[in-house]
Amino acid sequence: MDLRIQQSVVANLSQRPAPVEVGPFVIGMDPTTTSPHINYATPRPGTTITAADVTALVAAFRAADRRPRLEYVTSCAPELEALLVAAGFSVEARHTYLICVPGALRKPATLDRLSLCEPATDGQRAALISAQNEAFGGDPVASEADVARLRRMQSAGGVAVMAVTDDGTCVGGGGASPPVGAVSEVAGIAVRLPYRRRGLAGAITAGTTRRLFAAGVELAWLESSGEESGRVYERVGYRPAGQRLYIAVE
Template sequence: MTLDVRIQQSVVANLSSRPAPVRTGPFVIGVDPSVDSPGINYATPLPGLEISRADVTALVAAFRSYARKPRLEYVVSTAPGLERLLLDAGFTVEERHEYLVCTPGTIEQLPAPGGYTLREPITDADRAAMIAAQNAAFGGDPISTDADIARIAALQARGGIAVMALAPDGTCAGGGQAVPPNDGVSEVAGIAVTKHHRRRGIAGAMTAEITRRLFVAGAEIAWLEASGEDSWRVYERVGYRPTGRRLYIALD
């Protein structure tokens, strides 16, 4: 089994763990009734299955029936003809990314900067603080909803990892998480540091700690995507290496 296929299967498993996943033909849609965000409610193809125009039409209809924006994320090589079918159906490419992979043999531990501590959010108050910091770091409102808090708690209960960074004054400076491993593979995501605390090494330390915890729990492969050159350099210092390509594509 190729690494691309293993990564794609981990995406399928992640979406299948949503509160109300939908299987339609060769696709799975990760539906979460509590939120309509396209970044959560998206689809991905099952690797190795034939995909037709009729399958794409049915996929769009399924999205519409749940009042969700038709959107997909997937490893390109595992569905080589899919992009053409989606473009013909009116989809537009949002982004193309390389994904990076880390293994127990490549990970480097990066300590938290002086005065900062890294730990798991244990209470709902912890989770709320972490989510608010992540939202602020990504340019949103520094708030967290009950649904957000429940989502992180459920992720942890299923074997996922969450880590928050606490500043010297006790406030949350950022956070990140990893989904529960599937067949030894887990995605690390949501690594974010609020503006005032950036460029101190916190993002690298959080990424390293989340990845370390995954490997201690038995994961074999951790993977993630970098949003720009700065984050790319951070992840490479932790031991992540570029490996394959992913596509984000949606129908407006």
């Protein structure tokens, strides 16, 4: 399972607007943003990695004026963390990833005066991004580049889901990457503060995942940043499966 997840990450980063190959690594470069959460690298599983490879990776990030950063399934490159730490990287986080298959997905509780839909206009896309940014403590204003990125993701087969009130106000949402090898990552599950504790995060997760399975995805995965979010995902059918590392140069 770890191998399949890591291969999907490699494939998704390779589909970024300006990917960079550096030895055993792929950097998912996007010229429209400097965000380290979008411009990051991952190793190809099963490849030999040396200190010289790490040096070349850092140089590639510096040449692109981006902060060196990686995300990867730890078991697919067990020796890499030590090489990165020796090169000046610091661990940002260790997250559990969870998986779900079609037969395991559960139906969440019915939402009260809230519904789920897919953004079909740039205005709706901007509303979804604003709700996510606000929920995660970022800039609530969605840029044109953010909207274009979401539109491209949907056009490539990815999923976007927004939770709206009766008057059409977006209060949260989430999405999933375009499937690669029948695998897709669910991410960005967010709910604005006044609407939390209503089962909305679980409903968004389930709604996003259901759309993936309807499109032929065999394996959906996502990350849990802690026990509370992990319980939300497990209630709709996800189960813990492995570990991922976030590591960067400060």
